[in-house]
Amino acid sequence: MQLTDREFQLISSLVNKICGITLGEKKRSLVAARLQKVLLSGGFGSFQEYYEYIIQDTSGEALLNLVDQISTNHTYFFRExxxxxxxxxxxxxxxxxxxxxxxxxxxxxxxxxxxxxxxxxxxxxxxxxxxxxxxxxxxxxxxxxxxxxxxxxxxxxxxxxxxxxxxxxxxxxxxxxxxxxxxxxxxxxxxxxxxxxxxxxxxxxxxxxxxxxxxxxxxxxxxxxxxxxxxxxxxxxxxxxxxxxxxxxxxxxxxxxxxxxxxxxxxxxxxxx
Ligand SMILES: C[S@@+](CC[C@H](N)C(=O)[O-])C[C@H]1O[C@@H](n2cnc3c(N)ncnc32)[C@H](O)[C@@H]1O
Incomplete structure (x- = not known):
């Protein structure tokens, strides 16, 4: 599924507002790849449709799921x-x-x-x-x-x-x-x-x-x-x-x-x- 400029902008400003993470252009393919699975399993026809679903979901769960997909959780014991x-x-x-x-x-x-x-x-x-x-x-x-x-x-x-x-x-x-x-x-x-x-x-x-x-x-x-x-x-x-x-x-x-x-x-x- 194609992630348009507008859709990328909508999703990245939402992520920025919620958790402070700035998704620059370099992260665009990462965002598309990570969200692809969510779109498929949720039966969404486009990233726009997925975005609308998130902002309308009053439980906040969809938003948390988005943050989970986007944030980088890499870590290990005794790091640094x-x-x-x-x-x-x-x-x-x-x-x-x-x-x-x-x-x-x-x-x-x-x-x-x-x-x-x-x-x-x-x-x-x-x-x-x-x-x-x-x-x-x-x-x-x-x-x-x-x-x-x-x-x-x-x-x-x-x-x-x-x-x-x-x-x-x-x-x-x-x-x-x-x-x-x-x-x-x-x-x-x-x-x-x-x-x-x-x-x-x-x-x-x-x-x-x-x-x-x-x-x-x-x-x-x-x-x-x-x-x-x-x-x-x-x-x-x-x-x-x-x-x-x-x-x-x-x-x-x-x-x-x-x-x-x-x-x-x-x-x-x-x-x-
Ligand atoms: C790369 S991991 C770092 C883990 C560990 N501190 C280390 O250095 O190995 C970054 C973590 O920050 C969390 N994170 C990102 N934005 C956050 C926010 N706004 N509030 C709380 N945690 C956040 C992510 O969910 C992720 O688990």
Missing amino acids: KEHFDFLINVALPGISEEQRNTGRRKVRIWSAGCSSGEEPYTLAMILKEYLGGNSLHMDAGILATDISFSVLETAMAGIYPADKMLQVPISYRQRYFSPLKDGNWAVKQCLKDMVLFRRLNLMSREFRFKGLFQVIFCRNVMIYFDKATRRELIEKLHRYTEPGGYLLIGHSETLDREAGLYKYIKPSVYKKI
């Missing part, structure tokens, strides 16, 4: 490992030191745009290893959010095929995963207990969290956002970062330094000032 090294060598020792001085016991990390769960489960493994025996006395938790229901379902199920496990060190695999008869691996309950999955659109005006986070991972989410959307999101993330806390973004992303909200620490690592 330097960030986890930074957590172990800098951020967590800083938090422990502060907690020794104040008697506080809370560690809160947010994985914003968590996709199918590999990022928050990696964080959970790092936290467990770092806190070791102390984890019993430390209230450590990870909030993991995404706009897409389908990736969240996978994340909550916590079952991954063997090829996804290649990046997980063997000792961690043994401690935090159970092999299943069909060759897949299941995340153990002790890890699942540390992660709270929730659906959240980062474009929402307010996030309404009760507390602040010491560390926010928002990696490989903003790549497709335009400059204004990125700036708005950074301002919101800043509001929910504890003073002295960190924001980590993807290595191929940049933060508008003129905004002056975060202090640059090193590529893709920023500190709230």
Whole structure:
């Protein structure tokens, strides 16, 4: 089925309005290919017909399905490992030191745009290893959010095929995963207990969290956002970062330094000032 200029424009501005993703001309064939299946299975005669169906669907489900098709969910365990090294060598020792001085016991990390769960489960493994025996006395938790229901379902199920496990060190695999008869691996309950999955659109005006986070991972989410959307999101993330806390973004992303909200620490690592 042909995706006309007008149809591409209608669909891309809808996607942009809803989730901030900018679909440039280069993404046109990707959009056509991904939506082709939806059009066929839904019996739509054209992209225009599909578009009208989405905007008339008051349940919002059709719109969510569109976002699911369009967003890129690629992720893997221990992606951009330097960030986890930074957590172990800098951020967590800083938090422990502060907690020794104040008697506080809370560690809160947010994985914003968590996709199918590999990022928050990696964080959970790092936290467990770092806190070791102390984890019993430390209230450590990870909030993991995404706009897409389908990736969240996978994340909550916590079952991954063997090829996804290649990046997980063997000792961690043994401690935090159970092999299943069909060759897949299941995340153990002790890890699942540390992660709270929730659906959240980062474009929402307010996030309404009760507390602040010491560390926010928002990696490989903003790549497709335009400059204004990125700036708005950074301002919101800043509001929910504890003073002295960190924001980590993807290595191929940049933060508008003129905004002056975060202090640059090193590529893709920023500190709230
Ligand atoms: C490429 S994945 C990155 C996953 C992980 N952070 C990583 O770096 O491996 C991007 C994720 O951002 C999510 N996303 C895109 N736009 C979003 C929005 N407006 N609100 C929340 N999540 C969004 C997508 O659904 C997708 O799961």
